[in-house]
Amino acid sequence: xxxxxxxxxASSPSAVTLxxxxxxxxxxxxxxxxxxxxxxxxxxxxxxxxxxxxxxGRSASQDLQLLVRSPGEADAxxxxxxxxxxxxxxxxWPGALTIVVDRAPGxxxxxxxxxxxxxxxxxxxxxALGLCASFGPLAASSANRHGGPPLAGAAEIAxxxxxxxxxxxxxxICTGRSSTVVDCRPSPPTCxxxxxxxxxAVVEALG
Numbered sequence: 001x002x003x004x005x006x007x008x009x010a011s012s013p014s015a016v017t018l019x020x021x022x023x024x025x026x027x028x029x030x031x032x033x034x035x036x037x038x039x040x041x042x043x044x045x046x047x048x049x050x051x052x053x054x055x056x057g058r059s060a061s062q063d064l065q066l067l068v069r070s071p072g073e074a075d076a077x078x079x080x081x082x083x084x085x086x087x088x089x090x091x092x093w094p095g096a097l098t099i100v101v102d103r104a105p106g107x108x109x110x111x112x113x114x115x116x117x118x119x120x121x122x123x124x125x126x127x128a129l130g131l132c133a134s135f136g137p138l139a140a141s142s143a144n145r146h147g148g149p150p151l152a153g154a155a156e157i158a159x160x161x162x163x164x165x166x167x168x169x170x171x172x173i174c175t176g177r178s179s180t181v182v183d184c185r186p187s188p189p190t191c192x193x194x195x196x197x198x199x200x201a202v203v204e205a206l207g
Contacts, residue, residue, distance in 0.1 A: 037143035039052050066120045071093055080104075097202070178195040
């Protein structure tokens with residue numbers, strides 16, 4: 001029998017401590033967000049990011065997004081957000097929009113890809129946002145096996161992902177759509193994936 005992840009209610013006083021300890025040990029944690037459950041890990045540890053990819057059953061070279069606590073933190077990681085990205089962050093964060101921009105030189109985070117860009121999102125969920133504030137930016141991807149649908153509940157995540165996840169924070173059922181991903185490097189910005197936020201609303205916000 002496979003070892004199952006530890007499932008802890010998001011409301012438990014011990015939840016944050018358990019998650020911070022796991023992340024600090026380079027382990028993978030599943031947390032509820034405002035869209036779907038996410039798998040998160042320390043982006044400063046290559047082994048932690050590799051463990052996240054392994055939990056999903058996908059290549060570690062594929063891009064991960066970064067969960068951040070504020071537009072200000074995103075601005076620092078980008079070495080200054082370009083004006084379209086700044087406008088979108090002010091309009092939609094915290095929320096279900098991921099913004100892709102150039103990465104600032106010297107930002108040594110392992111997020112897959114070629115290391116020159118970074119896709120960031122500020123989640124509109126108290127646990128996920130508080131975790132970013134306590135731990136720092138988090139490498140993230142949806143909680144599922146690669147190519148499969150997002151797993152909607154904590155028990156399902158623990159059962160399907162098994163030993164790949166150390167702790168699952170139970171925030172109830174998450175059945176939202178994944179975030180919309182907008183690439184702010186070209187002009188005008190382009191939609192890489194339409195999710196919770198209609199791209200028409202993005203275009204309107206950009207004026």
